[in-house]
Amino acid sequence: MPKKAYVRTKPHLNIGTMGHVDHGKTTLTAAITKVLSERGTGTFVPFDRIDRAPEEAQRGITINIAHVEYETDTRHYAHVDMPGHADFIKNMVTGAAQLDGAILVVSALDGVMPQTAEHVLLARQVGVDHIVVALNKADAGDAELTDLVELEVRELLERHGYPGSDVPVVRVSGLRALEGDPRWAGAVQGLLDAVDTYVPTPERYVDAPFLLPVENVLTITGRGTVVTGAVERGTVRVGDRVEVLGAGAGTVVTGVETFGKPMESAQAGDNVALLLRGVARDAVRRGHVVAAPGSVIPRRRFTARVHLPAAREGGRGTPVADGYRPQFHLRTADVVGTIRLGGASVARPGETVTMTVELGREVPLEPGLGFAVREGGRTVGAGTVLEVLD
Numbered sequence: 001m002p003k004k005a006y007v008r009t010k011p012h013l014n015i016g017t018m019g020h021v022d023h024g025k026t027t028l029t030a031a032i033t034k035v036l037s038e039r040g041t042g043t044f045v046p047f048d049r050i051d052r053a054p055e056e057a058q059r060g061i062t063i064n065i066a067h068v069e070y071e072t073d074t075r076h077y078a079h080v081d082m083p084g085h086a087d088f089i090k091n092m093v094t095g096a097a098q099l100d101g102a103i104l105v106v107s108a109l110d111g112v113m114p115q116t117a118e119h120v121l122l123a124r125q126v127g128v129d130h131i132v133v134a135l136n137k138a139d140a141g142d143a144e145l146t147d148l149v150e151l152e153v154r155e156l157l158e159r160h161g162y163p164g165s166d167v168p169v170v171r172v173s174g175l176r177a178l179e180g181d182p183r184w185a186g187a188v189q190g191l192l193d194a195v196d197t198y199v200p201t202p203e204r205y206v207d208a209p210f211l212l213p214v215e216n217v218l219t220i221t222g223r224g225t226v227v228t229g230a231v232e233r234g235t236v237r238v239g240d241r242v243e244v245l246g247a248g249a250g251t252v253v254t255g256v257e258t259f260g261k262p263m264e265s266a267q268a269g270d271n272v273a274l275l276l277r278g279v280a281r282d283a284v285r286r287g288h289v290v291a292a293p294g295s296v297i298p299r300r301r302f303t304a305r306v307h308l309p310a311a312r313e314g315g316r317g318t319p320v321a322d323g324y325r326p327q328f329h330l331r332t333a334d335v336v337g338t339i340r341l342g343g344a345s346v347a348r349p350g351e352t353v354t355m356t357v358e359l360g361r362e363v364p365l366e367p368g369l370g371f372a373v374r375e376g377g378r379t380v381g382a383g384t385v386l387e388v389l390d
Ligand SMILES: Nc1nc2c(ncn2[C@@H]2O[C@H](COP(=O)(O)OP(=O)(O)OP(=O)(O)O)[C@@H](O)[C@H]2O)c(=O)[nH]1
Pocket: 020, 021, 022, 023, 024, 025, 026, 027, 028, 082, 083, 084, 085, 136, 137, 138, 139, 140, 172, 173, 174, 175, 176
């Protein structure tokens, strides 16, 4: 039986939960789907379906195991719940998740923790302009302490260039809402209303040449190789010619799906799976880019402005010197690179500096592209490409 096609009736946005470990991101994600399923605009996704490890996609094209899909009265959302900190860095910081807005989950019991601060810093750096705060575990916190946590979060946001006093802060209990408590289900609905109204519908670059950073690669028996990810710009439809940069292959798109539903065409902002004709499974990997032929040229060298978070924000304790070789996370790619600081001999945590970077291999680069700098499992910098060099 043919699968029901995806029909675009409302604006589509990508959002996600971020925040410190154990503050309740996955519980809240499950609670959101529960509240919306009761209103008839979503399908309930239980906690253990969100939090599980990826498995072989045998039932068809799946997007990303941590994605859930739902609708409010006015919008269609793809919501990514990143299981753990490393995944957050990969998906969000590198722009793979392409969040139009984020729900910052902060436990009312614990307040701002190191990863809360790190996620806010990185969200700012990669251009997530709108954050809504879920003060979670409000069922268990005392009101006075929760007030203090709220102040602390607003102050953190202000310090990173967000309008701290205007950002909606909603007290919720993901756990109680998930258990069906009407009061807390109402609070989760209030959070969604805040997201609907506070996060603007983004302008999509649908007229630009097509580009999709590859997040995952799957094989579907009898159909071929599938790549998944969020369309960064342009549109793509079945029959389009594309090239896989990194793999150096030209190919034709033979299928486009979103959340298991076939689409006639996908556009910037959509989370999709593309079936590619005649591309071997091992010829394409996460970090490659699928693009309109000739529209991007991979390069190795660029200048950039990079912020090095202070140690208290999760950054390094010591300065970096000329010749430093960390990992650069650009879109979904993870590449080693060497930095040159020019006149300055060292750059200290807490500073924002200009540098030249030479990557270990070519990747598609362009001015304005955001990236993260990582070393030993820690984010030591967040930057923006200024100029691409040859
Ligand atoms: N009292 C209370 N506990 C909660 C609430 N939300 C989550 N918890 C508990 O907090 C713990 C962590 O919840 P998770 O949803 O797994 O947190 P997480 O942020 O997804 O954690 P990681 O993915 O490991 O970073 C679990 O034991 C939850 O039951 C809440 O609203 N109230």
